Amino acid sequence: MLPVTMASTLLDKLWALHCVADLGDGESLLNIDRVFLHERTGSIALQGLADAGRALRDPGRVFCTMDHIVDTYPGRGDETAMPSGRDFIVATRAAAREAGIRLFDVRDPQQGIVHVISPELGIALPGSTVVCPDSHTCTLGGLGALAWGIGSTEAEHAMATGTLRVRKPRSLRVTFDGELAPGVTAKDMILHLIGREGAGGGAGHAVEFAGNAVRALSVEARMTLCNMAVEFSAFTGFVAPDATAAAYVEGREYAPSGSELALARAHWRELFSDVDARFDRELVIDASAIAPTVTWGTSPEHCLPIGEPVPDPASEADPARREGMRKALGYMGLAPGQQLAGLPIDGAFIGSCTNSRLSDLRAAADFLRGKRVAPGVSAVCVPGSTTVKRAAEAEGIDRVFRDAGFSWREAGCSMCFYAGGETFGAGKRVISSTNRNFEGRQGPGTRTHLASPVTVAASAVAGHITRAERRVEAA
């Protein structure tokens, strides 16, 4: 039973459930159920602990994967396109062994992007607290987990003590009312929200996504929605676990089973915001009015429905925002008033913890079946995990991508970000199912347009930015 009696938000309940002690000054000592590391920062955190002579409190609750730096070329090993990438892989492997934690190594059949494999394997669960030295840990909110990104020093703290010192964020409920139009996805919902409220719009808040349109989403789509809570500057985002979430969890390797499952299900059923609970802030969005959305600039807030012209900084009242828009247009090689629909692209990328799960690949493949990527467009699909890759191959999805002209990769973060390895190149315009369109995110000078996997597939085939249906073709 939960130690909460008054009308509470889900955030209140999760907080109370995990609160070990009130530290005063607004800070709580929260119990941390799972720590997940990756080779980019994992070895630094593990080494930090070892150097300080500190042990892991419970190695069984700590996991590690190879996703950020590892290559995604077929036949990959420890060598990487990123200079010195091998050092990270080797150091992480050694540190993980030393610490006695479960490592999903380069050739492990369960290897993959941290936020894809942790729910896939039942490591992240509804109502659990999960942290990782990676900002997109909020993805797991899609399952109803309280999950957030931390730095390496905090990861050391979590591993050594099984807890973190955290200030409780304010609560914000974002209700998506109504039904999404056909072809509109969770990616469009979150871009729409960030475009409307600004990239700083969720600062200081934990966002509960609610409403009919959210309830109707699969758990995988809910993870897409929550993935970009951090791009909204939120502490995290989550969706209350329901029957859909409980059904998702069942049968996964690390998930409860047998009599524990019944206990867990009863526990998860208590995890919702009470009807009369008060939120610090509320936003309501008409889901039916959301269109396929794409970014034009270098912040996720720089987005618009495909078919609308790029805005003019001159019409922005806020000087800092105006300056940001001006710089973004320069970097992206765009002019105010220009149409994005019809804009030629050089690259198309489907992958990342935002949109690389099986349902994403299915949706893109449904569009691609029998079609070809336009000449001159370099198209890449990177499944989020080796498990996703295997499942896709079993369905013949890899063939659809390959026949269309996409390259089909091993699982990993790949070109979601640039670490000195592979990139589409300077000045190249890329439509991408990822979550960050920051300057240089996909490589120095690379111009990233964020969109849903279906929009990426449609644009790859057209050779220019377009939505999946024919209605708003400009060029």
Add this chain to the structure above:
Amino acid sequence: MEPLSPLRRHTGIAVPLLRNNIDTDAIIPSREMKRVSKHGLGEGLFAAWRYTLPGSREADPAFILNDPAYRGASILLAGANFGCGSSREHAVWALHEYGFRVIIAPSFGSIFYSNCVRNGILPVELDEAAIARLAGAVAGDPAGRPLTVDLEAGQVLDPEGRALGFTINPGHRRMLMEGLDVIGLTLERAADIDAFEQADRQRRPWIYR
């Protein structure tokens, strides 16, 4: 963890970088995080803006940190949502190694903020107008018109000595002023943690295996 140098009162050259949403990729590009280490990152700070070409070390004169007037700057004046994006603690390590001790912005990315206080960098929240005034006050002669940040008093002093108050969580203030070993502090609560886990095992046995 290395001991942190306590930070109570700091006087230094302030440099304005008043763009909103300066993300941690911009503070330290991934390609600059070459080694498995917290060190050697200062050179890569703001690399994409600071140098003429990716990977080069040729200073771009258009970037404000390369302006000799701001050499030795230790206080950064920034736009809203500074340090958003990737959780990489390298951003804070790079700022620290370069010499920054205080960052003043209207708001911060939350992971970045907490990384700052754990690494001896003081994040100060002031409103946009106040920061613009501070930037104006130091312009022209940054070295001759330094700012002072008094953490104990919760004040930023402009070159004329006029005080602007700011608030900071008392726990964070202590951490910065005393350079505390936070893990050690939490481990003192081992009994609380044990008790919690014991009760929690009854409630959620599937978490512990």
